[in-house]
Amino acid sequence: MSQSYPFSAIVDQPEMKQALLIAAVDRGIGGVLVFGERGTGKSTAVRALARVLPEDEDTADGGVVPVVDMPLGVTEDRLVGALDIEKALTSGEKSFQPGLLAKADGGFLYIDEINLLEDYLVDLLLDVAASGENIVEREGLSVRHSAKFVLVGSGNPEEGELRPQLLDRFALSVDTKTPDSIETRVEIVRRRDRFDRDPDAFVEEWTADEQALTSRIARARSELAAIETPDSALTAAARLCASLGTDGLRGELTLIRAARAVAALDGETMLTAHHIGRVAPAVLRHRLRRDPLDETGSNARIERALAELDLS
Template structure:
């Protein structure tokens, strides 16, 4: 990861605090099937900085040169229909290395800007599918970030979540249909004071984390000093933490490769589902996400067997946003989840709270 190719982005490993947010982001990169992250918290708490730092941290990907969907040269599930047709015709496709795409969805975006548009006149007159790709195409195999997602039109949120869940985007107009891969990690952020997401939509995000303004004076000074140093000389600042960045990048890549070999004991899966049942979580999405997040964490820690501690570290992020039954309710801070987890796993609640804090800080 030479500094010559790096953009001027604050390094992920230099972000102070917000351990829960950083862990949730890393786990979703390791296993995108977790379903994305909703980050709620105060303004000015480093949400956008951390997300952009994550994209910069990730290793490059191989893409078909000139393809607007970042198609994989080898994986059919990550290829556009044009690329698949060229391969079927025996064409040797040019391949290039590309940085993981990071796409920002502006609040004022239209559905056409998000999904893409079909030129009907050209399609009918020339018999070709004239498709102008949108942001979902650009985000394929990368990160799609929506700041102030709680202010985004519900219809657009539905489209985003459907694409994130299925991995495909379909645009249909006047009998003409275009379908392309849209595999991305969906990251939403917002300030609860400016409006909450509907419970049905919030539940569709894999994990939910809360970020709070740092109150301790010493930490606040440290954050300010780091930001000042980065703004004054980004290259020197990045070089100083380059070894940490490379080490974390290797851990993520190793975890991605190890993930398929990670197992969850039957008894552990039973207790995870017991926690979801006790919390009256609707559907099975909470069970699935908790299992996937725990597996991703075990892989990140270099293990092939999920432990109780792995579950303890991810259960609150995986379940607390699924407890709201009424839009007027506040999202649970995690206290109810911790309480039920300790009951099902027969652990001391006070001890577990300190364990969670220590584990997240590690």
């Protein structure tokens, strides 16, 4: 089995790592969208996180967490499953052939270049991700199976954007970029070069950190429901969303869930406005309406609102 690059060894990209950890702790929060330049560690981080998740995952492989890659040219039958044609022809028996959604159950479904995926497939994916079930009815078959996975999409914004209504369905949206710091770039190259030359030795060096991260995720999951959520935190989330003019209440609800996961990861027992501020960019940047009179981007608008409300 080939080695995955250790999650703990990933340099920089703190927002991406935080978003993936939030989704690992609160698996029902929704998907994670990662947009950024090529070569900024998007697929590396997804595959790395799968290796440090606790073994209580709902998988059919005894706790082994799958990372299923969904190719752009996938058909609907390949995705959701279909009639097993070979068995039908040889024995006359109608049998269900599981698709990628069944294989991803209990793990990650990763779609690179998701902004190039057919719209109807994205709609289907998000519906299944929200319900945790895949229902297939065709050729006289009616099959229902568990499809609980963390949907992670990545893409290069230069190649196109997702439709606004699809962006809103992702819980978290993060940006990655090539680091400007020479020291950071050197450290990234140094670690990756050591991994490529001797993966086993490099992974062994990070074993303790990986085990500590696994324990941290497991503890956060167990304590998540007990995190106290005072009205002051709810008010902070509402004031922030109101000041930014977000539509509906999905922004507030996601802010609270994401902030609660961060509090659990930090080993804290109460949700505070500080936690709200830490997750606000990832939760809200893709939910803001474009203001033709405001030339600043989403990140700047959120940072300004956080500062005005003393949540930064």
